[in-house]
Amino acid sequence: MSVDEQMPTSLAGIKRKRGKGVGAVYETLKHEILDLTLEPGSPIDEVKLAERFGISRTPIREAMVKLAGEGLVVTLPNRFTIVAPIDFPNLSQFFDALSLMYRVTTRLAAANRTPEELVEIRQLQDSYTKAVEARDVARMIEVNRNFHARIACAGRNRYYTELFERLLDEGRRLLRLYYSSFNDELPRGYLQEHEDMVTAIERQDVEAADLIAKIHAGQIVRQIQAYIAQDRRVNADIDL
Numbered sequence: 001m002s003v004d005e006q007m008p009t010s011l012a013g014i015k016r017k018r019g020k021g022v023g024a025v026y027e028t029l030k031h032e033i034l035d036l037t038l039e040p041g042s043p044i045d046e047v048k049l050a051e052r053f054g055i056s057r058t059p060i061r062e063a064m065v066k067l068a069g070e071g072l073v074v075t076l077p078n079r080f081t082i083v084a085p086i087d088f089p090n091l092s093q094f095f096d097a098l099s100l101m102y103r104v105t106t107r108l109a110a111a112n113r114t115p116e117e118l119v120e121i122r123q124l125q126d127s128y129t130k131a132v133e134a135r136d137v138a139r140m141i142e143v144n145r146n147f148h149a150r151i152a153c154a155g156r157n158r159y160y161t162e163l164f165e166r167l168l169d170e171g172r173r174l175l176r177l178y179y180s181s182f183n184d185e186l187p188r189g190y191l192q193e194h195e196d197m198v199t200a201i202e203r204q205d206v207e208a209a210d211l212i213a214k215i216h217a218g219q220i221v222r223q224i225q226a227y228i229a230q231d232r233r234v235n236a237d238i239d240l
Helices: 011-035 045-053 057-069 088-112 115-134 137-154 158-170 172-180 188-203 206-239
Strands: 073-075 081-083
Touching: 011 045, 011 137, 011 172, 045 057, 045 081, 045 158, 073 137, 088 158, 088 188, 088 206, 115 137, 115 188, 137 158, 137 172, 137 188, 158 172, 172 206, 188 206
Parallel strands: none
Antiparallel strands: 073 081
């Protein structure tokens, strides 16, 4: 017998409604943060959110806890919550770490993956291809993160996996800028890099996996850097 079956119908209904409220707030705000609709550093007003979703502030706060756990919001000492800022001044350090982890995790996956893990990696790549073809950016960001995280898991080093997952999570909004630089229509050649990566892992070609990961990370970093630089030039011209 489930927990809901053991409690009175009215209480079970309240529990389900409350859970749905938390989920709706979490999913909506997560999408808006990753899509940069909610800008980095912008304040989050719990009262306005409660009015927007027609619920109390308790599920709003629960959703904030989940978002904070993913590094998407930050609660300041005065208990004021904001969208997590992007540390633009230190992006070069982030990119260095990200690029290194792309390479080391892909190398290890080529050396250590199992047939079952290869199937899962291919399934994620198929999902990513479909998201790219549909120009579903939210799905592209989510599946891309899971694709590379699954490759890391196949490498059999939990320290690398944990670090890479953290970097992938922190980089999701930067990946939004990456897709924006292509007007959300990723060139086929860059999609092919994922295919080549999977092929190298399948063949257990460690050196090829390393090279492909290096190329893949490099073009992403350059594209984001160019987009940010262009955006800043445009904004400076507007300010003038």
